[in-house]
Amino acid sequence: LRNVEGVSEAALDAASLDARQGTDVQRAHLEPATFERVVVRHVVDGDTIAVERADGERVSVRLIGIDTPESVAPQEERNCEEGVLASEHMKSLVNAGDTLWLQFDTSGEDRYGRLLAYVWSEVPASAADADNPAVIARDMLNAIQVIDGYGQPKTYRPDTYHDGLFAQWGAEAAADNRGVTRKWA
Secondary structure (H helix, E strand, O other): OEEEEEEEEOHHHHHHHHEEEEOHHHHHOOOOOEEEEEEEEEEEOEEEEEEOOOOOOOOEEEEEEOOOOOOOOOHHHHHHHHHHHHHHHHHHHHOOEEEEEEOOOOOEEEOOOOOEEEEEOOOOOOOHHHHHHHHHHHEEHHHHHHHHOOOOOEEOOEOOOOOHHHHHHHHHHHOOOOOHHHOOO
């Protein structure tokens, strides 16, 4: 579904603007040495995964910068077919036992105690790679969900480093009617 090498000029421009607007804390988190290695326990839904940290602690990770339709909400009326599809798409990207890498932005966790992170299938080789839209499109689950149309870009302040890039990719996914973007279009 993704044309990784063919990152649009608009997406490149958005990423450049994001980088210029980023804080020192956000830029420091581009360094791969700051990424946390975790192992997938299971996919909760399209924007949340359960992982195990190196010390054995089991936690939930909320993918920042995106939102997906609900599939496992306690209020059954909030769940929808698009949420199930977004969850299935995430399950096609990761499996129990996979190693992932967490990149933090500004906040460590949300009000529900979930870690907030950009989730990578491969650790970038450098800070420059961690900020390269082609590498992000290939290896960051948050971005892949948006690019493929299974996640909607959403701002959660103060964790905003990739907001412009995700917004651009969300607009491109909607224009191409990818995934479940019709739910939001």
